[in-house]
Amino acid sequence: MADLHQLAQMFRELDDQLVSCMRCGMCQAVCPVFAQTGRETDVTRGKLALLDGLAREMLTDAAGVNDKLNRCLLCGTCQANCPSGVKIMDIFLKARAIMTGYFGLSRTKKAIFRGMLANPRLFNALTGMGATFQGLFTKKVDDMLGSSCARFNAPLVADRHFNTLAATPLHKLVQELNTPAGASGIKVGFFTGCVIDKIFPQVGQAALKVLEQKGVGVFLPAQQACCGIPALSSGDGQTFDKLVAMNVQWFTANEFDYLLTSCATCTSTIKELWPRMFKGDPALAAAIKELADKTMDISQFLVDVLGVKEAPAAGCGKVTYHDPCHLKNGLGITAQPRTLIKAAGCVYTEMREAGACCGCGGSFNVAHYDLSKKIGSRKAENIMDSGADTLATSCPACMLHITDMLSHKKAGIKVKHVIELYADSMKNQG
Amino acid sequence: MNTAILKEFAAIVGNENVMASETDRHAYSYDAAVLDSVMPALVVRPENSEALGKTVKLCNDHGLPLTVRGAGTNLSGGTIPHPGGVVVLTNGLNRILEINAEDMYAVVEPGVVTARFAGEVAAHGLFYPPDPGSQAVSTLGGNVAENAGGLRGLKYGVTKDYVMGVDFWDVGGNLIKTGSRTVKCVSGYNLAGLMVASEGTLGVFDRIILKIIPPPKASRSMMATFASMQAASETVAAIIAAKIVPATLEIMDNFTIRTVENFRHAGLPKDAAAMLLIEVDGHPAQVAEEAELVERICKEHGASELKVARDAAERDAVWQARRDALPALAKLRPTCVLEDATVPRSKIPAMIKALDDISKKFQLTIGTFGHAGDGNLHPTILTDRRNEQEWQRVEKAVDEIFNRALELGGTLSGEHGIGLAKAKYMVLETNRGTLDYCRRMKSVLDPKGILNPGKIIG
Numbered sequence A: 001m002a003d004l005h006q007l008a009q010m011f012r013e014l015d016d017q018l019v020s021c022m023r024c025g026m027c028q029a030v031c032p033v034f035a036q037t038g039r040e041t042d043v044t045r046g047k048l049a050l051l052d053g054l055a056r057e058m059l060t061d062a063a064g065v066n067d068k069l070n071r072c073l074l075c076g077t078c079q080a081n082c083p084s085g086v087k088i089m090d091i092f093l094k095a096r097a098i099m100t101g102y103f104g105l106s107r108t109k110k111a112i113f114r115g116m117l118a119n120p121r122l123f124n125a126l127t128g129m130g131a132t133f134q135g136l137f138t139k140k141v142d143d144m145l146g147s148s149c150a151r152f153n154a155p156l157v158a159d160r161h162f163n164t165l166a167a168t169p170l171h172k173l174v175q176e177l178n179t180p181a182g183a184s185g186i187k188v189g190f191f192t193g194c195v196i197d198k199i200f201p202q203v204g205q206a207a208l209k210v211l212e213q214k215g216v217g218v219f220l221p222a223q224q225a226c227c228g229i230p231a232l233s234s235g236d237g238q239t240f241d242k243l244v245a246m247n248v249q250w251f252t253a254n255e256f257d258y259l260l261t262s263c264a265t266c267t268s269t270i271k272e273l274w275p276r277m278f279k280g281d282p283a284l285a286a287a288i289k290e291l292a293d294k295t296m297d298i299s300q301f302l303v304d305v306l307g308v309k310e311a312p313a314a315g316c317g318k319v320t321y322h323d324p325c326h327l328k329n330g331l332g333i334t335a336q337p338r339t340l341i342k343a344a345g346c347v348y349t350e351m352r353e354a355g356a357c358c359g360c361g362g363s364f365n366v367a368h369y370d371l372s373k374k375i376g377s378r379k380a381e382n383i384m385d386s387g388a389d390t391l392a393t394s395c396p397a398c399m400l401h402i403t404d405m406l407s408h409k410k411a412g413i414k415v416k417h418v419i420e421l422y423a424d425s426m427k428n429q430g
Numbered sequence B: 001m002n003t004a005i006l007k008e009f010a011a012i013v014g015n016e017n018v019m020a021s022e023t024d025r026h027a028y029s030y031d032a033a034v035l036d037s038v039m040p041a042l043v044v045r046p047e048n049s050e051a052l053g054k055t056v057k058l059c060n061d062h063g064l065p066l067t068v069r070g071a072g073t074n075l076s077g078g079t080i081p082h083p084g085g086v087v088v089l090t091n092g093l094n095r096i097l098e099i100n101a102e103d104m105y106a107v108v109e110p111g112v113v114t115a116r117f118a119g120e121v122a123a124h125g126l127f128y129p130p131d132p133g134s135q136a137v138s139t140l141g142g143n144v145a146e147n148a149g150g151l152r153g154l155k156y157g158v159t160k161d162y163v164m165g166v167d168f169w170d171v172g173g174n175l176i177k178t179g180s181r182t183v184k185c186v187s188g189y190n191l192a193g194l195m196v197a198s199e200g201t202l203g204v205f206d207r208i209i210l211k212i213i214p215p216p217k218a219s220r221s222m223m224a225t226f227a228s229m230q231a232a233s234e235t236v237a238a239i240i241a242a243k244i245v246p247a248t249l250e251i252m253d254n255f256t257i258r259t260v261e262n263f264r265h266a267g268l269p270k271d272a273a274a275m276l277l278i279e280v281d282g283h284p285a286q287v288a289e290e291a292e293l294v295e296r297i298c299k300e301h302g303a304s305e306l307k308v309a310r311d312a313a314e315r316d317a318v319w320q321a322r323r324d325a326l327p328a329l330a331k332l333r334p335t336c337v338l339e340d341a342t343v344p345r346s347k348i349p350a351m352i353k354a355l356d357d358i359s360k361k362f363q364l365t366i367g368t369f370g371h372a373g374d375g376n377l378h379p380t381i382l383t384d385r386r387n388e389q390e391w392q393r394v395e396k397a398v399d400e401i402f403n404r405a406l407e408l409g410g411t412l413s414g415e416h417g418i419g420l421a422k423a424k425y426m427v428l429e430t431n432r433g434t435l436d437y438c439r440r441m442k443s444v445l446d447p448k449g450i451l452n453p454g455k456i457i458g
Helices: A002-012 A032-037 A044-055 A062-070 A077-081 A088-103 A107-117 A120-136 A194-198 A201-213 A229-233 A237-251 A264-277 A282-294 A298-305 A335-343 A363-367 A369-385 A396-408 A418-428 B003-013 B022-027 B049-061 B114-123 B140-146 B191-195 B229-241 B254-264 B284-300 B312-330 B345-361 B388-407 B423-429 B432-445
Strands: A138-142 A147-150 A186-191 A216-220 A258-261 A295-297 A318-321 A390-393 A414-417 B042-044 B066-069 B086-089 B096-100 B105-108 B163-169 B204-211 B218-226 B248-253 B274-282 B305-308 B335-338 B365-371 B376-383
Touching: A002 A044, A002 A088, A032 A369, A044 A062, A044 A088, A044 B022, A062 A088, A062 B022, A077 A088, A088 A229, A088 A264, A107 A120, A107 A229, A107 A237, A120 A138, A120 A194, A147 A396, A186 A201, A186 A237, A194 A201, A194 A396, A201 A216, A201 A298, A201 A418, A229 A237, A229 A264, A237 A264, A237 A282, A258 A264, A258 A282, A258 A298, A264 A282, A264 A295, A264 A396, A282 A295, A295 A298, A298 A335, A298 A418, A318 A335, A335 A390, A335 A418, A363 A369, A369 A396, A390 A396, A390 A418, A396 A414, A414 A418, B003 B042, B003 B049, B022 B042, B049 B066, B049 B086, B049 B163, B049 B204, B066 B204, B096 B114, B105 B114, B114 B140, B140 B204, B163 B191, B218 B229, B218 B284, B218 B312, B229 B248, B229 B274, B229 B284, B229 B345, B248 B254, B248 B312, B254 B274, B254 B312, B254 B365, B274 B284, B274 B312, B284 B305, B312 B335, B312 B365, B312 B376, B345 B365, B345 B376, B345 B388, B376 B388, B388 B423, B423 B432
Parallel strands: A186 A216, A186 A258, A258 A295, A318 A390, A390 A414, B042 B086, B066 B086
Antiparallel strands: A138 A147, B096 B105, B105 B204, B163 B204, B218 B274, B218 B305, B248 B274, B248 B365, B335 B376, B365 B376
């Protein structure tokens, strides 16, 4: 019990943040997990009460609390709608770090985060090999969506319809870039992000092409590491710190005006979590803050900085947009991606609940696939009901999960990143 | 709880709907009231009417205290369980069984969320007016059990005015049928009326028949500020005296105005002593006439600023200020004690004055807003429960708020319920004989005292 007492004391450090929850229960209206299960332990109020219970030593089942804590997408919808402004994401990430310190990191996660993510070269080499041999184990299910499923019974893969690793990742297609500012007079850094690099390199290519055509100089360092969110959300602050430090070193090697990403999750991690959650070398704090302040989503940059405007429809089809939680809830970016779709000459149609989470949630999808699928299924139905022939979004993780959901439903709807639509329209214009 | 009893519950509601782990029980040990939590022994979630009835009977057979819980948004501790008791969740009973546009009624299960119901009713071209602040999550069963109010009380009444019938389970597991689908019904005791505001102490709701009405065709909103609370209150009285019954007539004090303005920066006058937010609705011609008259009355009573919403966006801005009141106040300090002492409309200036005195006497921050039209104020004490000395002053201040409201001919609770929090004050508003009468009635209907013990009558 001495250990449990120690754990309680660590949670008591969250007391000032925990106490601001007035238990009003309004988070029940917006939590995607609660909408499926109706259980108090699945909604934020319940989770905060459990952490409070541990802190006050009213509870003894720390493992039980940890299980409930992990049944969360970290989508941030509750925080965006919380009447008393509780800093929920901070609490949850800190709580996960405390729990990981207490229970230790699972062997699998240790291998993935500390063995692979923290060694970008090895990560690239392993995924490169994977790309070569994946055909042996997977088969195509939907050519239009590019989704595959497992050839053999594979418990981890279950019945997912997934996008396979790209034959050539972005870091092989474009090894590094350092072009001067062109007509725009602006130079940007480009943070690719793992999912775009390894699964959707075409998204990165589209972004780079648009920047080139707009006369924007690009700095793309030869090496990049993961933004750190998978490690942080599993409570592995050590790996997170290491990844942030590597990225800061590589990205501060050159001057640029903005740091752009086409991944909603990377954008919000760099902007919101790097400055707040980094516990490594204090000498890096100023550089981290500067990078965070410079960070922008690609559509936000094109619309707000370069002034890209809506254009008349030019036959790119009917498009609907899914708001990634990491752009909408924390950063409030909802208008710019929609403007970019219209700028691409597409006919835009809004779906029901466009701002509702798709259910992916990173490792949530791995640990709680059934729930993830239920939440995603509702998203897929809303997409299908919109009558669009293309679903556009701004986050490659959402693209993965929505592809899985639409592929299962044989919806016949394409999944694209907004920047792909915009880049295609530039091609059409010649 | 012993495994034999767990198995009996599982046989009724299914294994997946029996929750006995420490984490699950802790998560149902509280509601939105600022009170100590109490862990139940078990939580069950029946998914149909029959399972609900059997659950009630099983609790009674074993003498297990039973607390029904919808969304757990109760502000008086009505959904805090009894030690060793069973929490019965209603969110598995969430079907809208019928919306009858011809006869203008609806039949619902108790776990239907208020806002979802109001939305469905609106989709049928009709209107369900009660709109408690928690409507986005609160359940209709909870609304009936607490007699929930909202912003439209003055003109449209509160939940009790829409309850046509309640079918409920008694402790023996018998289904008791009350009320009807007709406007008129005098068959027997008005048991449906008895169920309203009974807070789960007399029966467990199975289904509810609710009245729905045609929606108003037009509405107009406005915002008026005043240099004194007195002037604002006199304006309220003058509007009513002119035979106008606004759908909504809300008031905010200076502290709340300043807090909302610091929160939203919408341009509210921070020096105003009071602000009225008014909406008239009905036939377009009537709305135009009444809005003009209300405007004139406001000016005659010295409104320093008057803004009439000309379109939907401006109307939304008016009500955003009111919606912001609680969140803005809640963000100031860790603990927010939201009261709902209610006085006759004409006594609002006296009550506001009393709240001012109480805030000074106990050195506490109190923001007050509320439903001026029906005298239901929400004095909101901003504090930190962890500060023991301050908390003692809060408890004394709350006692005094109730005393003053009762002295002014008011009531302990306009819409939040008595629950655990106000049970000890009941004798002050009523008398010993009244409480004895209630207790005798309960002891016959619930001989083992399993139905939400400790609530209302102690």
